[in-house]
Amino acid sequence: MTENPVTQDQVQPRSVVARLPKYAAGKPPASVQGMTAYKLSSNEIPFGPLDAVHQAVVEQNSLNRYPDPLSTKLRDALADYLDVPAQDIVTGAGSLGALVQILNTFAGQNEDGVQDEVIYAWRSFEAYPILVQTAGALPVEIPLLEDGRHDLESMIAAVNENTSVILLCTPNNPTGPVLTQAEVDDFLARVPKNVLVVLDEAYIEFVRDEKSVDGIHTYNENENVVLLRTFSKAHGMANLRVGYSVAHPQITENIRVVATPFAVSSVAEDAAVASLANIDQVLERVEGLVSERERVVAALSEQGWKIPSTQANFVWLPLGANTEQFVERANAVALSVRGFADEGVRVSIGEVEANDRFIELCKESLDLA
Numbered sequence: 001m002t003e004n005p006v007t008q009d010q011v012q013p014r015s016v017v018a019r020l021p022k023y024a025a026g027k028p029p030a031s032v033q034g035m036t037a038y039k040l041s042s043n044e045i046p047f048g049p050l051d052a053v054h055q056a057v058v059e060q061n062s063l064n065r066y067p068d069p070l071s072t073k074l075r076d077a078l079a080d081y082l083d084v085p086a087q088d089i090v091t092g093a094g095s096l097g098a099l100v101q102i103l104n105t106f107a108g109q110n111e112d113g114v115q116d117e118v119i120y121a122w123r124s125f126e127a128y129p130i131l132v133q134t135a136g137a138l139p140v141e142i143p144l145l146e147d148g149r150h151d152l153e154s155m156i157a158a159v160n161e162n163t164s165v166i167l168l169c170t171p172n173n174p175t176g177p178v179l180t181q182a183e184v185d186d187f188l189a190r191v192p193k194n195v196l197v198v199l200d201e202a203y204i205e206f207v208r209d210e211k212s213v214d215g216i217h218t219y220n221e222n223e224n225v226v227l228l229r230t231f232s233k234a235h236g237m238a239n240l241r242v243g244y245s246v247a248h249p250q251i252t253e254n255i256r257v258v259a260t261p262f263a264v265s266s267v268a269e270d271a272a273v274a275s276l277a278n279i280d281q282v283l284e285r286v287e288g289l290v291s292e293r294e295r296v297v298a299a300l301s302e303q304g305w306k307i308p309s310t311q312a313n314f315v316w317l318p319l320g321a322n323t324e325q326f327v328e329r330a331n332a333v334a335l336s337v338r339g340f341a342d343e344g345v346r347v348s349i350g351e352v353e354a355n356d357r358f359i360e361l362c363k364e365s366l367d368l369a
């Protein structure tokens, strides 16, 4: 692209737009002669929809009508499943949509010109800096610890009178570790009550660590906590865009004012309800992926790799300057993985054959570790 000189007679975006990092969606795998290609770059599950979900999509016959703006059926089903009041749930177009609602409600530039500050760990979910700055707020990024966990002490130390929101990602995308209940309890005891703490639990269904934070319990105990959940990962519905937040009414009633109406289509809503109605099948698939994760982690550690402990459906290889080289080697064997330049590579747990091939690739790539 050529740079146009800025002229007075052209429309110009807000100055923040030029500073935003670009969201890099996971790429599809390159095709290699004689090899099945696998996409391990977006943390999707490798399965097609459950029969009941597919059925719910096919049976849609009111595409000419707007959906229920309150997603009442889905919120009732979720209220049942999570044992929370339906009033405490707000749906959105994916949990990204739900996060946009939250940030636009609680973080931005105030009438006196002062920007709210939003603290989050970094590296974490790459959408955070984009959404925070688009909302008009100031991003405050606190580097992860060596082992890929949040540095909660430094996050607390970063809180000041302008802090309005803190984002905690557990398990952390892209590194994998969870926050423990003890860590979060201690953190919340020290965070001012007027700061909203978001627990992004996109991968909650894959967590097996008993010490991991229990989001629902934590929201029940804290008026300033909001949970983010999604149907994109464990439920395998990334393309349908359904997510939600769970928080107390003084939070949700404000979020509803800001939320884009009709964000969740009836197609997506009915599919999500069907998925919840068949949660056993969902969790059975998840169980299979968790054992694949454990298999991959064990193989890598046997090979000598030192990687952060992961509770999600992906692993993180902290390859630093060798990141790009690993990504190229993966492409050469028809695996797409997600590289973060000079930091590392995130690889989703996929089909058994894909995981086998990834394990083999790691064995041959110890020179990069």
Ligand SMILES: *Cc1c(COP(=O)(O)O)cnc(C)c1O
Pocket: 043, 093, 094, 095, 096, 097, 125, 169, 173, 200, 202, 229, 230, 231, 232, 233, 238, 241, 242, 243
């Ligand atoms: C994938 C992911 C999301 C979910 O995105 P959707 O908008 O629900 O598809 C949210 N947070 C994190 C950390 C993620 O990795």
